[in-house]
Amino acid sequence: MSQETAAMNDFEENVYQSANLRRFFRIFFTRKIVIFGLFIILLLLFCAIFAPFIAPYDPYKQDLRSAVLQPCKAHWLGTDALGRDTLSRIIYGSRTSLMVGVVALGIAAIIGMTLGLLAGYFGGMVNAVIMRLIDAMMAVPLLLLALVIAAVLGGGLSNVMIALGIGLIPAYCRLMCGQVLTIRENDYILASRAMGARNRRIMLAHILPNCFPPLIVLVTMQLGMTILAEAGLSFLGIGIEPPGAAWGAMVNDGYKYLLTHPILSIAPGLAIMLVVFSFNMVGDGLRDALDPRLRGAI
Amino acid sequence: MKTYIIRRLIQGLLVLILVSLMIFIAMRMLPGDPVLIYISQEDMQTFTDDDLMKLRKQFGLDKPLLVQYVHWVAGLFKGDFGKSMHYDMQVSYLVAKRLPITIHLGILASILSILFGTFSGVVSALRRGKHVDTFVTLFANLGITVPVFWLAIVMIYFFGLKLGWLPVFGYTWPFDDFWMSTKQAIMPVICLAIVPLSGTARQTRSSMLEVINQDYIRTAWAKGLPERDVVFRHAIKNGLIPVVTLIGFNVRYIFGGSVLIETVFNIPGMGRLLVDAVFSQDYGIVQIGTLIIAGVVVITNLLVDLSYGWLDPRVRYN
Numbered sequence: 278m279s280q281e282t283a284a285m286n287d288f289e290e291n292v293y294q295s296a297n298l299r300r301f302f303r304i305f306f307t308r309k310i311v312i313f314g315l316f317i318i319l320l321l322l323f324c325a326i327f328a329p330f331i332a333p334y335d336p337y338k339q340d341l342r343s344a345v346l347q348p349c350k351a352h353w354l355g356t357d358a359l360g361r362d363t364l365s366r367i368i369y370g371s372r373t374s375l376m377v378g379v380v381a382l383g384i385a386a387i388i389g390m391t392l393g394l395l396a397g398y399f400g401g402m403v404n405a406v407i408m409r410l411i412d413a414m415m416a417v418p419l420l421l422l423a424l425v426i427a428a429v430l431g432g433g434l435s436n437v438m439i440a441l442g443i444g445l446i447p448a449y450c451r452l453m454c455g456q457v458l459t460i461r462e463n464d465y466i467l468a469s470r471a472m473g474a475r476n477r478r479i480m481l482a483h484i485l486p487n488c489f490p491p492l493i494v495l496v497t498m499q500l501g502m503t504i505l506a507e508a509g510l511s512f513l514g515i516g517i518e519p520p521g522a523a524w525g526a527m528v529n530d531g532y533k534y535l536l537t538h539p540i541l542s543i544a545p546g547l548a549i550m551l552v553v554f555s556f557n558m559v560g561d562g563l564r565d566a567l568d569p570r571l572r573g574a575i
Numbered sequence: 576m577k578t579y580i581i582r583r584l585i586q587g588l589l590v591l592i593l594v595s596l597m598i599f600i601a602m603r604m605l606p607g608d609p610v611l612i613y614i615s616q617e618d619m620q621t622f623t624d625d626d627l628m629k630l631r632k633q634f635g636l637d638k639p640l641l642v643q644y645v646h647w648v649a650g651l652f653k654g655d656f657g658k659s660m661h662y663d664m665q666v667s668y669l670v671a672k673r674l675p676i677t678i679h680l681g682i683l684a685s686i687l688s689i690l691f692g693t694f695s696g697v698v699s700a701l702r703r704g705k706h707v708d709t710f711v712t713l714f715a716n717l718g719i720t721v722p723v724f725w726l727a728i729v730m731i732y733f734f735g736l737k738l739g740w741l742p743v744f745g746y747t748w749p750f751d752d753f754w755m756s757t758k759q760a761i762m763p764v765i766c767l768a769i770v771p772l773s774g775t776a777r778q779t780r781s782s783m784l785e786v787i788n789q790d791y792i793r794t795a796w797a798k799g800l801p802e803r804d805v806v807f808r809h810a811i812k813n814g815l816i817p818v819v820t821l822i823g824f825n826v827r828y829i830f831g832g833s834v835l836i837e838t839v840f841n842i843p844g845m846g847r848l849l850v851d852a853v854f855s856q857d858y859g860i861v862q863i864g865t866l867i868i869a870g871v872v873v874i875t876n877l878l879v880d881l882s883y884g885w886l887d888p889r890v891r892y893n
Contacts, residue, residue, distance in 0.1 A: 409589055409593060412586070412590045413593035413594045415872075416590055416594055416876075417594060417868065417872075418827050418831025418834075421830070421831055421834055421849065421865060421868065424850070424853050425601055425853060428861075429601045508722050508724075509724060509835055512722075512835065513835070513850060514854075525724070529724075536736050542728050546728070549725065550717070550725070553722075554717060554720040557719065
């Protein structure tokens with residue numbers, strides 16, 4: 278092959294890729310609700326990173342003289358039973374939600390994808406064993422599974438991350454396995470095998486990179502669901518330890534003052550809903566932009 | 576078909592065995608000595624090490640893990656679910672009292688989610704792009720993201736405390752006082768149903784959209800059939816098939832949600848029992864409760880898979 282044709286091929290490849298990228302952005306930014314979701318996620322990231330600079334008060338500082346205040350100029354969302362500023366605690370709570378979400382998903386994605394890759398690639402007994410294990414995990418509701426695991430490991434935020442991480446493995450494993458089953462039938466896999474590539478190389482170099490688009494969508498959508506599950510657990514009193522701030526626990530704390538100070542429960546709940554909604558919408562947008570055929574599948 | 580059913584039954588059984596093993600091992604790994612929890616309610620001071628050993632023997636905790644597991648499984652088949660250390664009662668008695676409550680609310684929530692979910696999904700697909708579609712889509716997207724415990728609290732605030740229309744907690748068996756039972760069930764059932772309802776609406780909408788673009792629907796229109804016939808006689812039958820798959824998911828979700836909802840509304844059901852059991856390290860209850868829930872989920876999924884072939888003859892079992 279002459280140098281000229283090689284350069285030509287490179288050029289075509291570049292054109293193709295930038296056209297793909299343009300198409301991606303065009304579709305992704307069409308729906309206003311997706312842009313809204315993206316905005317909220319960026320806001321969440323901003324709050325989590327710069328919490329000490331944005332929060333008007335120290336979220337842990339107790340001040341019993343200004344306990345359970347109604348929303349006012351000094352405290353926009355009022356204060357809780359210990360006189361802590363609700364707005365500041367919501368801003369700091371974003372850190373908890375985001376951290377638990379990202380770490381739990383990281384655990385789930387790594388273990389789930391590895392299991393799915395093995396199950397799909399080797400098939401047979403390996404597939405049967407892994408899939409039955411996954412079926413068993415999927416027979417128990419996520420919240421209950423996480424509750425039991427968190428109880429076994431003991432409280433604390435890091436154990437909640439592990440518990441949710443384990444609970445979320447099945448989704449990745451199944452998606453990955455399905456992906457591998459279709460990809461391994463491609464001719465380029467056969468070609469690579471004919472050239473003498475070993476199993477490990479085929480799996481890591483050829484199959485794994487081609488599985489990514491649907492996985493990216495799944496991760497985005499599940500980030501929202503993980504934050505929701507974490508909120509559920511912290512609402513039940515598992516996970517964050519006082520005086521740490523978590524949205525679910527704040528809803529529970531405010532419940533006692535529902536009649537007089539509903540804002541204490543309603544505000545953190547709204548934050549949870551807004552964030553989960555945003556991740557779902559961005560996930561929807563990513564799915565449509567990356568591969569519209571996935572509509573309904575994820 | 577027959578071999579398929581048998582294979583699925585064996586798979587289901589295998590899954591249940593795995594669940595029971597996982598739960599059993601997990602419960603034995605719990606920190607803390609369960610015997611100490613049992614005696615802490617009585618007098619801690621008067622117990623000697625010998626008495627502790629006796630108690631361990633009584634509960635079978637002195638044997639190897641595998642023996643304990645086999646013992647436990649054998650007991651299950653004899654209807655002996657073991658004894659709750661925390662309540663000092665038979666687990667079977669507790670489950671028999673609590674499970675019907677969760678199932679009662681769960682069935683109501685399932686019916687609500689299937690009826691409203693499919694209805695709004697169909698309407699939204701047929702009126703694609705209209706106001707009603709925008710509304711249903713937004714509502715469904717919000718519905719799958721709402722923290723249910725928060726929704727429960729917001730509903731308690733408005734309908735219970737502010738308007739005073741509904742009782743804010745508790746549960747009454749419908750055969751004792753039907754009116755009271757209904758009033759108490761309204762809020763928990765809506766909260767349990769909101770996520771499955773929204774999921775069903777989304778799924779129905781997308782599968783109906785796929786169906787109404789197909790040739791045979793165009794033929795039905797071309798024949799001059801009224802909309803009612805096109806929708807009810809042709810579109811709905813195929814459009815709702817994928818929705819059936821969701822039923823299995825919904826059952827799992829409703830059981831999971833009951834953990835939260837029963838805590839908020841103070842309902843003495845299975846969910847509350849399980850949360851309390853986890854906190855008080857009550858092995859027996861967590862094992863049995865999780866196993867029962869997993870059993871219900873496995874059986875529902877089996878029925879869903881089997882009905883799939885009956886609803887859609889194109890599906891071949893292999």
